[in-house]
Amino acid sequence: MNTHVRALMGACALGALATASMGETLTIATVNNGDMIRMQGLTDDFSEKTGHEVEWVTLEENVLRQRVTTDISTKGGAFDIMTIGMYETPIWGANGWLVPLDDLSEEYDVGDILPAMAGGLSHDGTLYAAPFYGESSMIMYRTDLMEKAGLEMPDAPTWDFIREAAAAMTDRDADINGICLRGKAGWGEGGAFITAMSNSFGARWFDMDWNAQFDTQPWKDTLEFFVGMMNESGPAGYATNGFNENLSLFQQGKCGMWIDATVAASFVTNPNESEVADSVGFALAPDNGLGKRSNWLWAWALAIPAGTQKEAAAKEFIEWATSKDYIALVAENEGWANVPPGARTSLYENPNYMEVPFAKMTLDSILTADPNNSTVEPSPYVGVQFAAIPEFAGIATEVSQEFSAVYAGQQTVDEALAKAQDITNEAMEAAGYR
C-alpha cells in the first residue's frame, strides 16, 4: 500500500513539474507595420528564453480593431495578447476587460516608460497596456526646397509660417506641392489630423458638460485655414489622401512639407525607399501661439484580455517585447534606426540612438503632447487627437466625412460645421452624456 501511495505521489509531483515547465502557445493579434513584422521575425529569441511558442494573427489596423473589440466584449478568448492603441486602452481598462499590468518585474523597469505613454495607457493610475512603440506627429520638410524658397524652418514654427512656406515651395509645373496633409475621412485618418490641428487653434470637441463645440469660432478658423492652405498649396484630390498616399507623394519628391506620424521619419530618410532621403529636415508640429501645438500622441501597445488562461505566459511575452533588452536586440540585428521608438526614456539617453537624425525631434514631439490636457479651454476628455469615450470613433468618423466633403468642394465650411454639431450632440444625447 505504502509503495502505491509513494508511486502515486511521485507521479503527481512529476506531472506538476512537467506542467510547470511546459511551454504555452500564445495567440497574439497584431497590426501590419514594420515594427510589428520585425518583432515577429525575432520571436525565436522569446521562445528560446521561455519555452513558449507564439502564433501571430496579423490584420489590417481597422480590421484588427473590429476583430479584437468583438472578441474582448464577448469574452471570446480567441487571443492571449492584443495589440491596441491609446484610444481603446483606458476605455477597456475601465470596463475591466484588461488584466492590470501592475506586477511587472523589477528588471522590466516600468518607471522607464515615457510618462506621456504610461499616462495614455492607464486608467485611474493603473497601467493596462505596455507600449511597444509610441509616436507623435511632426513636420517633415524638404531642406533643399526650403532653401530654394529663401526660408529657414524654425524648430517650432507657427501655422502662419507653414502657410507662407507652403505657398513659396509650391511649383505646380514641377509637380511639387508645398504641403501634404491628411484629408481622408475616418477618425484615425483625416479626423485625427484635424482634431490635433484644432487644439492649436483653441478648439475642442466638447465643453465640460459634453456639449459639442463645432459652432464656435476656433473650429471655423481651423477648417477655413486648413482648406485655404490646401487649396493654395496642397495636392489635387487631397480629400482622399491618408498616411500612405502622402508618404508616397513625399517619397517621390512631390511634397515640400508633410505633417504626420513621427514613425514616417524612418521611411522618408531610407534611401532604398525615398528619392529625397538625403534632404529631409524635421520640426515640431505648428502652433498658433495659444500654448498648444498640433501634434498628436499615439502608441501601439500590448495588453492581456481578462479571462485568458495563459496570463503568466502573456505577461512574460509583454515583458520581453517591450523591454530594454528587446530594443538592444533589434539594434543588434537591424540597426538603431529600426528600433521601436517613443516608448522608453532610456532609449533617448542612448548616444547611439540620438545619432539617428529624427530621434530628438520625435522625443520633443512626444513630450509636448499631453493627453490629459490637450485643449486650450478645459475639456472633459482624455486624448489629443481623440476623446477616449466609446462613442467617439463612430461620431468622429461621421464628422470627418462631413469635413472631407468640404475638402472635395461638395459643401461649405459652415454647412459641415453645422452638420458636425448636430451629429455630435444627437449622438451624445442618445448615449446619455447630455
Added chain:
Amino acid sequence: MARSVTNQRKTINTIAAWAVGLLIFFPILWTILTSFKTEGQAIADPPVWFFFDWTLENYAVVQERSDYMRYLWNSIIIAGGSTVLGVIIAIPAAWSMAFVPSKRTKDILLWMLSTKMLPAVGVLYPIYLLFIKLGLLDSRFGLVIVLMLINLPIIVWMLYTYFREIPGEILEAARMDGATLKEEILYVLTPMAVPGIASTLLLNVILAWNEAFWTLNLTAANAAPLTAFIASYSSPEGLFYAKLSAASVMAIAPILILGWFSQKQLVRGLTFGAVK
C-alpha cells in the same frame, strides 16, 4: 451584302466583348503586375506598366513571412466543405419546391432570399456568442456551417431554377417504373441536372473562397483561410502594396485556375434553360 454585314457585326461584337472582358480583368492584371514590382515602383506616379525590373522578391518575402499552405488548406476545406454540404441539403429542398410545390413555395423562396439582404454585421454578435458557447470559434467546422448557411439560399434558388426545366413526366415515368424517392432524385433527376449542379458547385466555391467578413471575424490562428492571409499584408501606415499584391495573387490563383478550367461547364450551367 447580308453576309458582309453579319461579319462586320461579328467583328464589332468580338472587339466589344474583348474590351469589356479586359476592363473587368484589369484590376486583376494590375494586381499581378504590381506583385512583380518593388514597393517604389508600385506607387510610382505616373505608373509603370510593363517596362520595369521584374522581381520575385515580394513572393519570397510573403512565402517567408506566412505559412501559405496552411491558409490554402483552410480555404479548400472551408469553401469545399460548405459547398458540398449546401448542395446535399439543397437538392431535396429544390426538388420538393420544383416538383411538389405548395401554396407557400414562392413565399418560402422569397423569404430565403430575403435573408441575404440582412447586413452580415447585424448578426455578428449573436453568431459570435453562439460560436463561443459551442466551442466553434477559430474552427474550420464552424466556418463550414456558417458559409453553408449563408450560401444555402443561392444554392436552393439555382437548383430550383434548373430543376424546373426538367419535365416532370420523366420523374413520373421513373416512379411508374417503381423508383423510390431516393432513386428518383439520385438516378434520374441528378444526372439530368449535372450541368446545373456543376455550375452551382463552382459558383458557390467561388463565393465561399472569397467570403471575407465571417472568415476574418470567426477565426484567429488555426482556421484562418486565404482572406486572412491577404488582410495580414494590408496597412494604412506603411507601403506594402507590392507585397499585398503578391499575397493577393497567391490567394486568388487557385480559384482563378479552377475557373479557367471549368469555364465551359460554368457558362453551360448558368445558361441552362435560358433560351427556353
